[in-house]
Amino acid sequence: MDKKQTKTNQKKEEKQSPDDLTKKLELEKIQLEIVALKQQVDEFKNKYLRAIADYQNLEKRVGEERFELMKMANKNLLIKILPFIDNLEKAELFVKDEGLKISKDHFIQILKEAGLVEMEQLILFQEKKKIKL
Numbered sequence: 507m508d509k510k511q512t513k514t515n516q517k518k519e520e521k522q523s524p525d526d527l528t529k530k531l532e533l534e535k536i537q538l539e540i541v542a543l544k545q546q547v548d549e550f551k552n553k554y555l556r557a558i559a560d561y562q563n564l565e566k567r568v569g570e571e572r573f574e575l576m577k578m579a580n581k582n583l584l585i586k587i588l589p590f591i592d593n594l595e596k597a598e599l600f601v602k603d604e605g606l607k608i609s610k611d612h613f614i615q616i617l618k619e620a621g622l623v624e625m626e627q628l629i630l631f632q633e634k635k636k637i638k639l
Contacts, residue, residue: 584622591617 594610618624 580620584617584620587617 591610591614594606594613598606598610614624
């Protein structure tokens with residue numbers, strides 16, 4: 507039975523007109539173009555996804571760098587403000603003014619809200635030993 511089907515298919519192929527062959531060739535050409543276009547779509551999709559991932563990584567890195575820059579700028583500003591706070595505390599000892607105390611306390615409160623923490627000052631004294639000869 508298989509031989510009969512094969513002979514029948516061969517006869518059909520022999521009977522095909524040139525128009526049928528042209529259509530068949532055009533169909534194969536179109537199918538090849540479809541396959542090539544699908545590959546191109548996949549390639550563009552991969553490039554697009556990589557570009558999106560790169561952009562998201564860039565946004566994340568820029569955000570982190572911006573945060574670190576602000577943190578460093580705040581640190582430098584606070585370091586410059588510390589001597590001013592010391593001077594306010596010294597002035598408060600000599601000038602008994604309620605406005606000065608309120609201003610100093612308010613200023614210190616703002617700095618605490620910004621993350622500044624007061625530390626105790628440690629002073630180490632070395633005893634001088636006299637050596638007798």
